[in-house]
Amino acid sequence: MEYRTxxxxxxxVSNYALGTMTFGAEADEGTSHTILENYVGAGGNFIDTADVYTAGASEEIIGRWFASRPGARDAVVLASKGRFPMGIHPNDVxxxxxxxxxxxxxxxxxxxxxxxxxxxxHAWDPITPIEETLRFLHDAVTSGKIGYYGFSNFLGWQLTKxxxxxxxxGWHLPVTLQPQYSLLVREIELEIVPASLDAGLGLLPWSPLAGGWLSGKYKRDEAPAGATRLGENPQRGMEAWTERNANPHxxxxxxxxxxxxxxxxVSASQVALAWVAGRPAVTSVLLGARTTEQLADNLGAADLVLTAREIEQLTRVSEPRVGVYPYGPKAQEQRSRKIAGGR
Structure with missing residues (x-):
């Protein structure tokens, strides 16, 4: 495992973080605790959760793991999120x-x-003045309730503002941004990655396997089946699957x-994860495993170093398909060079 600031x-923190959205939902408590043990045993030290994950159950499962494992809390960097509804009242969100x-x-x-x-x-709030949110976060750092703060799913202008x-x-500054980012979702490179680089923020990509697409689970023009998220629960996003399946890209x-x-x-998952982990501004990539087998496979990416030729091949074939001003082909080429540190 590699470590980064x-x-x-x-x-x-380790360059692969453990995302825990599956805890209490697709992974029961026993499996979740085993996943935590295996992740830490492999050298990982960064655990990410959120209050809204399984209506608080994910946080509770992690809390009980801390309680049952002396020293575990001190050994890891713990991240959580707030913003989405946790009740039925107007101020519960x-x-x-x-x-x-x-x-x-x-x-x-x-x-x-x-x-x-x-x-x-967890996301931008269009109702609350951002100054109110930032002052709360500043006070939370000052009081010791949190060590640092960051954002998730913000647009470039929201982050910069x-x-x-x-x-x-003169308030405490954010340190991270958690966006969706993968070989199939690279549009954040148009605005969000440059904004993060400009602000000195580290990226914590979620869904680096694009919902399982980059693991090789899905076959062209074959409806998902078997032990896949969409195979077990088609209601999770078959419309999006149909659209992505029809896209030659x-x-x-x-x-x-x-x-x-x-x-x-190696596995397809390991290749896709290694590519994301090596992108500019990326601090740590979130692994979202439902089973210990999935986690073991994903952790194999920590030992995979892609060659310059492999990186170039993946980067070229996955270039975002944005063809209108100001995001046409020439602008994309110039932006890619700038992100990579060129002129």
């Missing part, structure tokens, strides 16, 4: 001081900890990943 902070005060205290209680190392706003307002007021990318995996004697 958590964005522009001095805290050290959002990033207002009122909601976040209760949401943070509830997360601390469920996790059984005195401090959450990284507390993230928040950073500059925090700096202007999808299969160009999936094919390139499969070719490299076969040539290297």
């Amino acid at each position: 958590l964005g522009n902070s001095g805290t050290i 959002g990033t207002s001081r009122k909601h976040l005060t209760r949401a943070l205290d509830d997360s601390l209680r469920r996790l059984g900890v005195e401090q959450i190392d990284l507390y993230q706003m 928040a950073v500059h307002l925090a700096r202007a007021h 999808t299969w160009d990318v999936v094919g390139a990943v499969a070719d490299i995996a076969a040539a290297r004697g």
Whole structure:
């Protein structure tokens, strides 16, 4: 496992984090605890959850694991999130001081900890003034309830506005952004990655396997079946599956990943994860396993180093298909060089 600083902070985290959205839903408590043990045993030290994951059950499962394993809390960097509905009342949602005060205290209680190392706003709140949210986060850092804060699913302008307002007021600055990012979802490179680089934030990509597409589970024009998320529960997103299946770009990318995996004697998942982990600004990639077998396969990416030729091949075939001003082909080429550190 490789270790990196958590964005522009001095805290050290492994370059693969354990996402726990499956805990209490697709993974029962026993399986979840085994996944935690195996992840930490492999050298991972970064655990990510959220209050809304299984209506708080994910945090509770992690909390009971901490309680049953002396020293575990000190050994890991713990991240959680708040913003989405946790009740039926008007103030049970959002990033207002009122909601976040209760949401943070509830997360601390469920996790059984005195401090959450990284507390993230799960999404932008169009109602609450961002100054109110930032002041709450500043106060939470100052009080010791959280160590750092970050954002998730923010757009480029939202991220930049928040950073500059925090700096202007002399408040604590964010350290990370958690966006969706994979070989099939690279549009964040148009605005969000440059904004994160400009602000010195570390990226924590979620869904790096694009919902299982990059693991090689799905076959062209074959409806999902068997032990896959869509096979077991088609209601989770068959409309999106149909759209992605009909897009030739999808299969160009999936094919390139499969070719490299076969040539290297590794899994497709490991190739796709290694590519994301090596992208500019990426601090740690979230692994979302439902089973211990999935986790073991994903952790194999930690030992995989892609060659420059393999990286170039994957990057070229997965280039976002944006063809209008100001995101045409020439602009994309210039932006790619800038992100990669060129001129």
